[in-house]
Amino acid sequence: MFNQLLERRRDSLMQRTAARPLPQRRVGPLPVFALACALAYAGWALLVWKAGWIPAALATGNVLVYALLYTPLKPLTSLNTLVGAVCGAVPPMVGWTAMTGSLDAGAWVVAGILFVWQLPHFMALAWLYREDYGRGGFVMLPARDPSGNLTAQTMLLTSLTLVPMALLATLQGLAGIVFALCATLLGLWLSWESLRFLRARTDAMARRVFLVSIVYLPLLLLVMVLDRGPVSPAAGVRLRGVVDGGDVAGPPRSNAEPRMPSGQTAPASAP
DSSP states (O other), X not given: OHHHHHTHHHHTTSXXXXXXXXXXXXXXXXXHHHHHHHHHHHHHHHHHHHTOHHHHHHHXXXXXXXXXXXXXXXXXXXTHHHHHHHHHHHHHHHHHHHHHSSOOHHHHHHHHHHHHHHHHHHHHHHHHTHHHHHHHTOOOGGGGOTTOHHHHHHHHHHHHHHHHHHHHHHHTTSBOHHHHHHHHHHHHHHHHHHHHHHHSOOHHHHHHHHHHHHHHHHXXXXXXXXXXXXXXXXXXXXXXXXXXXXXXXXXXXXXXOOOOOXXXXXXXXXX
């Protein structure tokens, strides 16, 4: 809400945002500001109460960065996209710290994946709306890159970066070999589509990169959940255990009784 309040004049110049309530003057700035403040405070209070100070501080800081840094930078420099990507990477850190209480390596790995993923995703979208961004006075790279060459190079480079970035999840013990293989294939798929856009910089190719990026993220996170935990001898059966209804993601219990063949019983323990 804060960004729509600050950008209401520019939003009225863009076809994509001209129908929003503020540009249409269906609501005034003061009620929007009051509601935005109330929601921001309610979110902070709820997180402090239920999750702790770290997630509350991250969420509140994210609102401030988005409203006070990212939004003012959008009409000034194309580097605003990097700041916006930081804002998009913080929410999983909020969830991570709410569950663990700390900003350990896992939080940074997941945030890093989200940060890098947003760049090819947004560049593809911004290319489709480059004329609209130009009308609104927003300095997005595709709006200032008529040939699309720099935009396409950025999309390809960041798509390729997703491969080693996602593999950090396996190296840090967050996920196993199945995840590593799927993450590599998904990253190469997105990179291939970005390469096709580099070769033929058309709206159709950009739209394809955008759609593949939308498929990439939920699939990657789903496999990360299914193949969670460090690489171990049990890593190859994690997915089978989840599908069968068992829980084999965690380490085996040391006091578990051995499984005996049918018709036999385990020997009695020594007194």
